[in-house]
Amino acid sequence: MSEKILVIGELQGDQLRNVSFEAIAAAKKINEDAEVVALLLSDSPLEDHAQEMIYYGANRVITITHEQLKHYTPEGYGQAVLPVIEAENPTAILMGHTAIGKDITPKIAGRLDLGLISDAIDLEVDGDRVVFTRPIYSGKAFEKKVIKDGLTFATIRPNNIKSLDRDESLSGTVETKEVDIKDVKTIIKEVITKKTEGVDLSEASVVVAGGRGVKSADGFKPLYELADLLGGAVGATRGAADAEYCDYSLQIGQTGKVITPDLYIACGISGAIQHLAGMSNSKVIIAINKDPDANIFSVADYGIVGDLFEVVPQLINEIKQLLPS
Amino acid sequence: MNIYVLLKKTFDTEDKIVITDGMIDEDDAEFIINPYDEYAVEEAIVLRDEHGGEVTVVTIGDMDSEKQLRTALAMGADKAVLINTEDDLEDGDQYTTVRILEEFFQDKDVDLILAGNVAIDEASGQVGPRLAEKLGINYVTTIVDIEIDDDTAQIEKDVEGDVEKIEIPLPLLVTCQQGLNEPRYPSLPGIMKAKSKPLEELEIDDLDLDEDDVEAKTETIERFLPEEKQAGEMIEGDVEEQVEKLVAILRDEVKVL
Numbered sequence: 001m002s003e004k005i006l007v008i009g010e011l012q013g014d015q016l017r018n019v020s021f022e023a024i025a026a027a028k029k030i031n032e033d034a035e036v037v038a039l040l041l042s043d044s045p046l047e048d049h050a051q052e053m054i055y056y057g058a059n060r061v062i063t064i065t066h067e068q069l070k071h072y073t074p075e076g077y078g079q080a081v082l083p084v085i086e087a088e089n090p091t092a093i094l095m096g097h098t099a100i101g102k103d104i105t106p107k108i109a110g111r112l113d114l115g116l117i118s119d120a121i122d123l124e125v126d127g128d129r130v131v132f133t134r135p136i137y138s139g140k141a142f143e144k145k146v147i148k149d150g151l152t153f154a155t156i157r158p159n160n161i162k163s164l165d166r167d168e169s170l171s172g173t174v175e176t177k178e179v180d181i182k183d184v185k186t187i188i189k190e191v192i193t194k195k196t197e198g199v200d201l202s203e204a205s206v207v208v209a210g211g212r213g214v215k216s217a218d219g220f221k222p223l224y225e226l227a228d229l230l231g232g233a234v235g236a237t238r239g240a241a242d243a244e245y246c247d248y249s250l251q252i253g254q255t256g257k258v259i260t261p262d263l264y265i266a267c268g269i270s271g272a273i274q275h276l277a278g279m280s281n282s283k284v285i286i287a288i289n290k291d292p293d294a295n296i297f298s299v300a301d302y303g304i305v306g307d308l309f310e311v312v313p314q315l316i317n318e319i320k321q322l323l324p325s
Numbered sequence: 326m327n328i329y330v331l332l333k334k335t336f337d338t339e340d341k342i343v344i345t346d347g348m349i350d351e352d353d354a355e356f357i358i359n360p361y362d363e364y365a366v367e368e369a370i371v372l373r374d375e376h377g378g379e380v381t382v383v384t385i386g387d388m389d390s391e392k393q394l395r396t397a398l399a400m401g402a403d404k405a406v407l408i409n410t411e412d413d414l415e416d417g418d419q420y421t422t423v424r425i426l427e428e429f430f431q432d433k434d435v436d437l438i439l440a441g442n443v444a445i446d447e448a449s450g451q452v453g454p455r456l457a458e459k460l461g462i463n464y465v466t467t468i469v470d471i472e473i474d475d476d477t478a479q480i481e482k483d484v485e486g487d488v489e490k491i492e493i494p495l496p497l498l499v500t501c502q503q504g505l506n507e508p509r510y511p512s513l514p515g516i517m518k519a520k521s522k523p524l525e526e527l528e529i530d531d532l533d534l535d536e537d538d539v540e541a542k543t544e545t546i547e548r549f550l551p552e553e554k555q556a557g558e559m560i561e562g563d564v565e566e567q568v569e570k571l572v573a574i575l576r577d578e579v580k581v582l
C-alpha cells in the first residue's frame with residue numbers, strides 16, 4: 001500500500017515555524033517514497049508558505065484560508081482539519097509539539113478514537129510499524145512507543161529531527177480547500193505578546209540562560225548581548241523568573257519550556273533537577289558558575305568556575321573582535 | 326457550580342528513576358499529586374468558595390491513590406472518587422483513561438472540569454482535550470487565570486509565553502499551567518476533616534466497562550535511561566585564558582562563530 005502522510009504545518013505571525021519543515025523530514029523518515037501532503041491554515045493567503053513547504057519536501061500542499069482561522073481555537077481548527085483527514089485518508093499524521101500541536105492533536109485523536117504519541121524526539125521504522133522515542137519523567141528516562149493499530153499519529157518536539165535541505169528545484173501542487181467553520185464559541189479577545197524580538201526560545205539553536213546568580217534584571221543585559229551575537233535566545237531558571245529578573249515566558253524546566261538547542265550556556269545557574277529537566281538534552285552545555293560544587297557542572301560539557309560578570313563581558317568582547325563588523 | 330478535578334499521582338520530582346526489567350521501578354518511590362493537578366485543586370477550591378457548589382476530585386489509580394485524594398480533600402475539596410483499575414488493567418494509555426472518564430462523566434452534571442496541563446511522568450497532555458472532545462464540551466489548555474461570571478469564563482491562556490485573553494461559555498474543561506495560583510498546604514483541621522469526607526471507590530465494572538472496551542491504542546515497547554554523560558571538562562586558568570579557550574570551543578567545536 002502506498003503511504004500518504006499528512007503534515008500539519010504551523011505559522012507564527014507571518015512565518016512558518018521550523019518544526020513544520022522538521023515534520024516533513026520526519027514523514028520522509030517514515031517512508032522516503034510516501035506522498036507527503038502538507039496542510040496550512042490561516043486567515044490570509046498562503047501561496048508563498050505553501051511553496052516553502054514544497055521546497056522542504058512536501059509533495060502536495062492543501063491551504064485553507066478562513067477568517068475564523070486568524071487565531072487558533074480548538075473549534076475553528078477542528079472544523080478545518082477534520083474534513084481534510086476524512087478526504088485524504090492518510091496513513092500517518094504528524095505535527096509539531098507546539099502550543100497549537102499539543103492542543104489540537106488530542107481533540108483529533110479523541111474524535112477519531114486514535115492512538116497518539118506526543119512529544120517524540122526521534123523515530124525509526126521497524127518492519128511495518130513506526131517506533132517513536134519520547135522523553136518521560138521530565139527527561140530523566142525515555143520510552144519507545146508504537147501505535148498498535150490504526151494510523152500513525154504523533155507530535156514531534158521542535159529542534160530534534162533535522163529538516164531536509166531547502167531545495168528550490170522541487171515542485172509540487174498547491175490546492176486551496178473551502179471549509180465551513182461555524183458556531184465557534186471561543187472568543188479570543190486580545191493577545192498580549194510578551195515574547196522579545198528575535199529568536200524564538202523553543203526553536204533557538206543557541207540559548208544563553210541565567211539563574212539566580214545573575215542577581216537582577218540588569219544582570220540579564222550581558223546575556224541578551226551574548227545571545228544576540230550568537231544568533232540565539234535568552235532563557236532563565238524558575239528562580240530567576242520568581243525573583244522577577246525576567247519574564248516567566250523565558251523559564252526553562254519541568255514547569256516552563258523544554259528545549260534542545262545545539263548550545264546551552266548556563267550563567268549563574270545552580271542546576272536544580274527541575275531546571276535540568278528542561279535543558280539537559282542540549283547538544284553542548286557550557287556552565288559558568290562561581291560555586292565549583294554547583295550541580296550544573298554534572299551535566300556540562302565544559303565548565304568554568306568563575307564570576308559570570310567577568311567571564312561573559314570578556315567573552316562578548318572577544319567574539320566581537322572575531323565577527324566582521 | 327459542579328466542579329470536577331482530574332488528578333493523577335506521580336513520582337516525586339526529586340526521585341531518581343530506576344528501570345528494572347524494562348519497567349520503571351516504583352518500589353522506593355515517593356508519590357505526590359502531579360504538580361499541575363495541584364494548581365487545578367487549588368483553583369477549584371477558590372472558585373467554589375466564590376460561587377458556591379461542590380468540588381469533586383477524580384483519579385484513576387490503585388489502592389495507594391487514596392493518599393493523594395485525601396490530600397486534595399484536606400486542601401478543601403468536598404468529595405473524592407477513586408476509579409481503581411489495579412485488578413482489571415495491565416496497562417493503558419490516554420485512550421484508556423479517557424474512555425473510563427467518559428463513562429464516569431456520562432450521568433454527571435458538569436459546569437467545570439479542571440485538570441493539569443500535563444502530568445510530569447508521561448507528559449502527553451492529551452487527557453484533558455481528549456475528554457472534552459468526548460463529552461462534547463469546549464476546552465482551553467494552559468490557563469494562567471480564570472474568572473467566572475454567570476455562565477461565562479474569562480480566561481488568560483499561556484501560549485508559549487504570550488497571553489491570550491479568552492471568553493468562553495460553560496460547561497468547560499480547562500488545563501492548568503504554572504502561574505495560575507500558589508496551591509495551599511493542607512491545614513491540620515483540614516487534614517482531620519478530610520478523614521470523614523466521602524471517598525467513593527469504583528471499578529471499571531461499575532462503569533459497565535470491561536478490559537476490551539478500554540484497550541490501549543499505543544504500546545510502550547522499551548524504557549531506558551539516558552546515557553551517562555561523560556564528565557565534562559573544567560576550563561582552568563585566569564579569566565583571559567578561560568575566555569580564550571571558550572572562544573576556541575565556540576569556533577572549532579560548536580561552530581557558532
